Amino acid sequence: MNYVHMLNPGKNIVEMNGQLLRQIANYQILYSACCKDLGLLRGKIGISLFFFHYAHFCGDSLYSDYANELIGDVYDDIRIDTPWGIRNGLLGIGWGLEYFMQKGFVECGSNDILTELDNKIMERDLRRVKDYSFDTGIEGLAWYVLIRLLSSKRYLQKPFDKMYLDDLRGVCENVPNKVCHPGISLLLDYLVGKQIDDWYLVVLGKITSQRTGGEKKEALLWVEGLKYLLR
Secondary structure, three states: OOOHHHHOOOOOHHHOOHHHHHHHHHHHHHHHOOOOOOOOOOOHHHHHHHHHHHHHHHOOHHHHHHHHHHHHHHHHHOOOOOOOOOOOOHHHHHHHHHHHHHOOOOOHHHHHHHHHHHHHHOOOOHHHOOOOOOOOOHHHHHHHHHHHHHOHHHOOOOOOOHHHHHHHHHHHHOOOOHHHOHHHHHHHHHHOOOOOOOOHHHHHHHHHOOOOOOOOHHHHHHHHHHHHHOO
């Protein structure tokens, strides 16, 4: 089957049906076995996101089981040199795992892994970071910290210490053009006690609006499938 035509921007996404989603799922099972990217936007955590939502859509636990296998692969493949950013690194892995827990896709035992990620992420001196982008910089960090803080009521101890949060707040307050960085603005609002609603929709929108780069278009079919499932 020619999968490339599925990504034709002229094709109405509403036309996607259960059969097409199943074809995407079957292709991704084959593709993900050789996927080297662990991350949220183009890697195994993102593919897991598709499979969890697809399992809920079709009522078949086979696909959620496969998503859990992919997460196990991610655990095994995290290295000391794994990138930091939300696009293909620790922040995206952590954001995805926390999202999965909040949605009830995985057990809360995953928090042990997240605690390790928190500690690793806090090793970076934020005052030296000049990258404010979503993919690799401070905005991606803001989204991760926000999702972790919003889940902290489940835990006896907050995921980040006061010194780290103070440093992050100072960096975020000095970011120019905050309107271009909604994650930074929302984190600052949360830190001063404002109510945050539907925060995760922005990140899901970032995932489903991405375009292919050097990858084959077929490799990101799960993004089109996820876009339909989140409607």
